[in-house]
Amino acid sequence: MSFIAQGVSATLGSRRVLQNVDFEAKAGDVTAIVGPNGSGKTTFLKALSGELRVDGHVFLDGTDIRGLKPWQLAERRAVLQQATTMAFPFRVYEVVQLGLSRPVDRNSSDKLIGQALSMVGLAGFGERLYQELSGGEQQRVHLARVLCQVWEPVKNGSASYLFLDEPVASLDIRHQIAIMEIAHGYARRGGGVIAVMHDLNLTAMFADQVFLMRSGSVIANGPPSKTFTNALLSSVFDAPLAVNVVPHDDIPFVLPQSRWV
C-alpha cells in the first residue's frame, strides 16, 4: 500500500516548479520531504493530494488518482495546510466537525471530536471561537480536524494517509514534539504520513524515509541515516551543514533527540 508519483512535472506561470519527480510513500512510514524554500515541496504535496493537475502520474494503491472523485480521495487522505484562514466566527468544535465527512450521530461525533481535541492538547477548547486562538492553537485545531477526517489509520483493509505541510512551523518545541509523535503513532498503527519538513532534527528523529528536494527535483532519498550526510545536506541547502558535530566553545545547543539519552 503506497502513494506513488511517477514523472511528475508542473509549471506555475512560466516557471518549471517540478521536474520529473519520482516518489514513494509507504503505509506505516513517516515520509518527510525536505528542501530549501522554493524547491517545490508544497507544490509537490498539492500534486499528491490531487489539488493540482500535473503532468505524470500519481497512484494511490495502484489507482491513478485522476480517476478518483474528490470525496473518494477525501476518505483516504487528509491534508493539513501551511496556513488556513477562516472566514466566519466558527467555534473550535465546529471547525473540527468539518472533518467528519458524513453526518454521524451526535454521540459518536462528540466522542471523536473530543478525542481529536485531547490528542492535540486542546481538550475543553470546543466552545472557544477559532479567531480568538493563537496561531499555534489554530494550527492544532486544524490538525484535530484532519485527524477526524481519516481517524482510522487502516480502514477496511486499506491505509489512510496524513499529508502535513510544515506541521510544526508555528508551534513551540513541546507541541512540535507532540505533533510529530501523533504523526509517528499514526504511521505505526498502519497509516501513511507524508510531511513537508523544515526542522532537520525532528525529521531525523521521526522520519522513516526522507526525500531531499532542490529546484523541483528529488536529489536523494532514503532513511535519515543515509540521507543526512554533510555533503548531501550542504549541497541541497547550499549552506555549510555538519551532521553530528558538537559545537565548540560554550555555545549551548538543544536537540529534541537528546531526551532519549
Next chain:
Amino acid sequence: MSIGGFIGHSAAHSRRVARLKGDRRQLARRTIAGLAVLLVCVCTISLTSGASTVSSGDLLRSLVESEALSARDRIIVIDIRLPRMVLGVLIGAALAVSGAVMQGLFRNPLADPGLVGVSAGAGLGAIAMIVLGGTMLAPIALVFGLFALPVAAFIGGLLTTLVLYRIATRNGQTSVATMLLAGIVLGALAGALSGILVYLADDAQLRDLTFWGLGSLAGATWIKIATAGPIIVGALLAVSFVARGLNAMALGEAAAHQLGFAVQRIKLIAIVSVAAAVGASVAVSGGIGFIGIVVPHLLRLAIGPDHRYLLPASALLGASMLLLADAVARMIVAPAELPIGIVTALFGAPFFLWILLRRRGVVDL
C-alpha cells in the same frame, strides 16, 4: 503536561464523553422553531393591518365559516393582502438567503446582492425586457411569455455575479476590497446602461418602468407570484444542497477540495441560485436592499455560521423582516405608502456601517 500526557488524557476523556461544549446545533434548531412562530405572527399582522381594518379574530373565523368576513373585506384580504403577504415572504426569503449564500461563496460577511451590483445587473435585465421586449428582445419575450421579465432579470444578475466572481477571486481567495469596488463599478455600469434604456423608452414603457422601479410589494398579484414563486422556491431548494459545501468553503477552496467537496459544482450552484433568486425578486419588486446583509449577520451572531442552519433561519427571518418593513411602509404615511426599498435602506444602511466599523481592523481596505 508531559508528552505522554496527551495520550493518557485522551483515553480518560473518551470514557466520560458526556456533552461536548461548543455544539450550537440544538440552539440553532430552537432558534429556527422560534423564527417560524415569529413569521406566523408577522403574517397575521400583514393580513390585518392597513388602511382598512380587519380583525385577526374575524380572519381566523373566516377559515372555517366563509361568512365571517364581509364581501369587501374578503376582496381586501384574498385579492390584495394575501398575494402581497405571499410575495413578501418569497422575496424576503430569497433576498436573505441570497445574501447568506453570497457571503459564504465570497467568504466574507459584507457581500450582498444589492451592494455588489447583482441587483443592479438584474434590474438592467428587467429594464431591457420592458423597453426592448417588443423589438430586439421580442423572441425571448415570445418564448418565455409571462416569465420573460424574471428570466431577463436572472440573466442580468447571473452575468454580473460571474464577472464579479472572476474579478474578485484569485487562487481561491477573495479580496474584500476588490469585491466591494468591483461591485460598485458593475452597479454603476448597469445603472448607466439602464439609464440609456430609460431614455429610449416610450411613454407607456416609462409608466411600466416607474411602477416597477419603485421597489415595492404594492403591485403584488397572483400572476406575479406564479412567475417569480417557482424560480425562488427552486433556487432556495438548490442552495440547501450546498450548505455543507459552503461550510467547508469557509476554510478556502483548497481545503474544501481536500475535504472531498466538488468545489466547482458548489460554486456553480451557488452563483446560479443567487442570480435566479435575486433576478426573480428584482423582476417583481424592483430593488430592495440590505435584507441580504442584515439578516444573515444577526443570525450568525445568534446561532453561528453553520450554513445548514443559517440558510433556513435566514429564509424565515428574511421573510419576517420584509413583511415588517412592508407594514411600516404602509403605516408610516397611511393611507399612502412608502416604497419598501426606502424603509429597508433607512434601517439597513446604518446597520451596514456598524458592521463595517466593527470589522475595520479585519477588512483589508
